[in-house]
Amino acid sequence: MRWTTDLAFFLGIVTTxxxxxxxxxxxxxxxxxxxxxxxxxxxxxxxxxxxxxxMLIGIRLGARLVDxxxxxxxxxxxxxxxxxLTLPAVANIGARVARYRFTSGASGKAWLIDRFGYDVGxxxxxxxxxxxxxxxxxxxxxxxxxxxFGLAIVVFMSASEPQVDTRQAISK
Amino acid sequence: MFSxxxxxxxxxxxxxxxxxxxxxxxxFALTPILAEELDPxxxxxxxxxxxxxxxxxxxxxxxxxxxxxxxxxxxxGGVSTVLLIKLALVVMVIGLALYQYGNIGAQIWRLSASGPxxxxxxxxxxxxxxxxxxxxxxxxxxxxxxxxxxxADAIR
Numbered sequence: 113m114r115w116t117t118d119l120a121f122f123l124g125i126v127t128t129x130x131x132x133x134x135x136x137x138x139x140x141x142x143x144x145x146x147x148x149x150x151x152x153x154x155x156x157x158x159x160x161x162x163x164x165x166x167m168l169i170g171i172r173l174g175a176r177l178v179d180x181x182x183x184x185x186x187x188x189x190x191x192x193x194x195x196x197l198t199l200p201a202v203a204n205i206g207a208r209v210a211r212y213r214f215t216s217g218a219s220g221k222a223w224l225i226d227r228f229g230y231d232v233g234x235x236x237x238x239x240x241x242x243x244x245x246x247x248x249x250x251x252x253x254x255x256x257x258x259x260x261f262g263l264a265i266v267v268f269m270s271a272s273e274p275q276v277d278t279r280q281a282i283s284k
Numbered sequence: 285m286f287s288x289x290x291x292x293x294x295x296x297x298x299x300x301x302x303x304x305x306x307x308x309x310x311x312f313a314l315t316p317i318l319a320e321e322l323d324p325x326x327x328x329x330x331x332x333x334x335x336x337x338x339x340x341x342x343x344x345x346x347x348x349x350x351x352x353x354x355x356x357x358x359x360x361g362g363v364s365t366v367l368l369i370k371l372a373l374v375v376m377v378i379g380l381a382l383y384q385y386g387n388i389g390a391q392i393w394r395l396s397a398s399g400p401x402x403x404x405x406x407x408x409x410x411x412x413x414x415x416x417x418x419x420x421x422x423x424x425x426x427x428x429x430x431x432x433x434x435x436a437d438a439i440r
Contacts, residue, residue, distance in 0.1 A: 177379060178386035180394070187386075205354050212363045252354065255371070258378045259350045262343040265386045269393070270340055 113175075113188055117168045123161040124246060131158050132242030133235070156203075158246055163203035166250035167195040170257020178265065187264035194260045202256050203249065210248035289359045296352035303345040304422045307415050310338055315412065324400040331408065332396045339385035346378055360432070370428045377421050384414040 129135065131154050140147025171191045178184050195202075220240065225233030314334065318327050353374065357363065388411045395404050 173379065174382050174386075177383040179388075179390045183386070183390060205358065209354065209357050209363065212357075212361070252371075255350050255375050255378055256354075258375065258382065259343070259347045262378065262382050262386070263347050265382070266340045266343045269336055269385075269390070 113168070113172060113192070116192065117165065117172065120161050120165040120168055123157065124165050124250070127154050127157040127161055128242050128246045129239075130154050132239035158242065159203040159207040159249055160199060162246040162249035163206050163253045164195070164199055166206070166253025167199070167202065167257035167260065168192070169250070170254040170259075171195065171261045172257075173254070174258045174261030174265075178261075183265065183268055186268050187261055190264035190267065191257070191261040194264065195257060198256070198260070202253055206249040206252040207245075209252055210245050292352050292355045292359065295348055296356055299345040299348040299352065300422065300426060303342050303349065304419055304426075306338055306341050306345075307419050307422075310334060311412050311415050311419070315408075328396045328400045328404060332393050335385065335389045335392055335411070339389055342381055343385060346381055350374065350378070364432065366428055366432050370425055370432070373421055373425050373428070377418055377425070380414055380418050380421070384411060384418065388414065 130139075130150070136147050136151035136154060138147075139150045171188060174191070175184050175188050178187065221233070221237045224236045224240070227233065228236060315331075318330060322330065357367065360367075388407055392404055392407045392411065395401060395407070
């Protein structure tokens with residue numbers, strides 16, 4: 113679990129930084145074919161890694177709230193598998209919702225240009241926009257991860273009916 | 285009449301009704317009647333089955349709520365401060381429901397296998413308290429939802 117979360121976090125940082133800073137130019141310089149592929153797919157990777165990170169955080173948050181190591185472990189694995197299967201849909205919906213403006217963003221841009229000058233300000237604004245977009249997708253995916261974990265708990269709790277007859281135990 | 289938007293909204297509202305209704309029924313109708321009518325052994329036996337079934341119903345309806353909620357945001361086409369507060373409350377409700385059924389419910393389930401005990405009674409009281417908190421937050425979410433969809437009309 114920790115390994116997958118770290119991987120999603122690392123991928124999220126690399127792809128968001130690359131998208132925000134135009135990192136594909138560096139890749140194109142080193143290997144033009146890989147650079148072109150990276151440029152074509154980096155935005156999808158930003159969305160998917162952010163959604164995956166959000167879902168994994170949700171699953172881990174859910175696991176912290178549950179009692180019983182076995183139930184926690186089984187449910188976490190099942191929720192991660194379900195999360196991987198639903199990742200394209202969650203990333204797509206999360207990305208569409210994240211495109212809605214929560215604020216106008218104009219004041220931030222103006223402040224950055226004011227503070228660092230036009231060129232650096234515009235660059236930092238693009239970087240900031242990419243980070244905000246990524247964070248919004250991740251935040252929207254957190255409840256999805258939590259609820260996937262909840263559904264996994266439902267499945268395992270329903271399946272684990274202990275073969276103990278309560279009446280016998282009480283009469284003893 | 286049968287647009288996708290309406291179906292999604294219907295499922296969203298139905299999920300709230302099921303989650304809230306089942307929690308309230310269990311807290312205010314089923315549990316007091318069980319306490320009055322059944323002896324402790326039978327009560328524990330039934331309570332453990334109820335917790336399992338109720339957990340499945342509430343967590344599944346919360347899942348429907350989250351999925352249809354995200355789709356509803358797409359249909360509404362914007363994110364407001366009220367919606368952000370609502371989303372934060374939804375995360376809180378899911379967390380509390382997971383704690384209620386996955387932690388306290390699981391403990392009751394485990395302990396009740398060997399019959400009634402004072403520990404189970406304490407856990408059941410806690411289970412009810414969290415259930416009531418979840419119900420209250422869900423009611424608040426419903427109020428915020430009405431504010432999102434009808435708020436502008438109500439002010440006029």
